[in-house]
Amino acid sequence: MAVVQFMVSLDLSVVNLGLPKIAESLGFSELGLTWVIHAYALTFGGLLLLGGKVADRYGHKRVLLIGLGVFGVASLAGGFAQEPGHLVAARAGQGVGAAVLAPAALALLTATFPSGRPRIKAFGVWSAMNAAGGALGVLIGGVLTQYAGWEWVMFVSVPMAAVALALVWRGVAADAPTTAHGRPDILGALLATAGMTLLVFGIVRTDRYSWGSAVTLTTLAVAVALLGAFVYVERTTARDPLVRVSLLTNRSVVGANLYNLIFGATMASAFYFVSLYLQRVLGTSPAVTGLEFLPLAIGVVVGSVIAIKLGYRVPARTLMITGALVTGVGFAFFGLIDAEGSFLADVLGPSIVASVGFGLCLGPVVSTATQGVAPHETGSASSLLNSSRQIGATLGLAALGTAAHEYSGEAGTPDALSDGYAFGMTLGALLWVVAAVIAFTVLRRASTPAQAQQGDPDPIGERKDRQDHQSATA
Known part of the structure; x- marks a missing residue:
């Protein structure tokens, strides 16, 4: 499952540094080039809930294998693209595969490690690979683009998909549909x-139509109306609902997904702003830029290891609050960058602080979002969590990117650009304060895993969640 998540996470960032070469090779327009990113975001974010339900209905291992196959074939097709439409279609295919395999993989992890120390270790390893994949994707994308050609930012996923498929085939037990x-x-x-x-479509098009434009407002209004109709159908349908109402009334699920929304928004923005600052302000090459993202990957691993060590003694809620505050400090530190700065003075320190915070809270938020969820809803809970991060990443990048652009103005000078990037990162720091407040107020105070194992096998929070689920089911 760690290899699967590393592959999906890497694919979210590996293409970014190859975009200039892709535009030059395939003849993308400036606006058309954004759809190399948006095609993946649209299909991944839009199909996640359906992917989770498919996994619950037809078996998590079976659906995971199918998703890996789709992802690998789409990656191979993208590397052979000869026209803009071919690459956009391949990226959409990757999004379909990811939307199917991501909730199935997380549901398998949840079912395999339901509680205790093994669960803490498993989610710690998973979270380290998840965030490290995003950070290393920038490094790998820069090196491949500069020395092997842009095609390899697509081809690189093919052997990873093949290895993951073989590991799942041999190492994961078959499960019956839930x-x-x-x-x-x-x-x-x-x-x-x-x-x-x-x-997602309305959000990603804010680079062309402003947030206050009739096009954006109409698109988002229709989206909200459709989602409202979806909630109504889920409450009244006589069929097997896509998401049960009991899941949406679980405080752990709701709190973790709100927290995860901010996680996705700020992490995507951090990659975006830091990459642009290094290349457009400091003049760093793509390969060196990728190399300078390594501290971010290492910090996430360090934070995840700390979370594993503390997770058996400290409640997940406490780790999430601490992680949010540490990450917020790192983002505030990023808010001090300027045009006369350097990697060592302006990027290295905040990268380490923010990434350790990411690692501290990533495992606990995933574990919290699936803790106490009934077996037949693990796929749905997993897809909700993946969806909230993907929607958060898209919304956060659009909102913070727009704010940074407005702040820097049209000058385009290094001073103006760095001021805009610094402003965007400062807003990210404020969002992490909001995340800490969500964790403190929404999530229940529960005993630690060690206390539960010694004297309270049914912690208060988990017992209440089960009672809520039983009442809703009845």
Whole structure:
């Protein structure tokens, strides 16, 4: 599962540094080039809920294998693209594969490690590989683009998909479908997929139409209406719902997903702003820029190891609050960058602080979002979590990117650009304060895993969640 998540996370960032070469080779326009990123975001974010339900219904291992196959084939096709449309279609195919395999993989991890020290270790390893994949994707993308050609930012996923498929085939036990009975909720699936896809579509087009434009407001209004209709259908349908109402009333699930929304928004923005600052302000080459992202990857691993060490003695809620505050300090540190800075003075320190904070909270938030969830809902809970991060990344990048652009103005000078990037990172620091408040107020105070094992096998928070689930089911 760690290899699977590393591959998906890497694919979110590996293409970024290859975009200039892709535009030059395939003849993309400035606006058309953004769809190399958006095609993946639209399909991945829009189909996640449906992917989770498919995994619950047809077996997590089986769906994971299918998703890996789709992802690998789409990656191979993208490397052979000869026209802009070919590459955009391949990126959309990668998004479809990721939307199917990501919730299935996380559901398998949740079912395999339901509680205790093994769960803490498993989610710690998973979180380290998740965030390290994003950071190393920048390094790998820069090196491949400069020395091997842009095609290899697509080809690199093919052997990883093949290795992951072999590991899953041999190392993961087959599981039976958890929702084998009942008619599928086709209408709910269509409404959720259309609503989430339109929401992502409206957000990513803010680079062309402003947030206050009629096009953006109309698109987002229709998206909200579709999602509202989806909630109504889920509450009233006689079929097997895509997401059960009991899941949406679970405080752990809701709190973790709100927290995860901010995580996705700020992490995507950090990669974006730091990459542009290094290349456009400091004049760093793509390969060196990728190399300078290594401290970010190492810091995430360090933070994840610390979370594993503390996770058996410290409640997940405490780790999430601490991680949010540490990451917020790192973002505030990033807010001090200027045009006369350097990597050592302006990037290295905040990269280490922010990445350690990322590592501290990533495992606990994933574990919290799936803790106490009924077996037949693990796929749905996993897809919700993946979806909240993807939607957060898209929304955060659009919002903070727009704010940074407005702050820097049209000058385009190194001073103006660095001021805009610094402003965007400062806003990210404020969002992490909000995340800490969410963790403190929404999530229940629960005993540590060690206390639960010694004298309280049913912690208060988990017992209450089960009671809520039983009441809703009844």
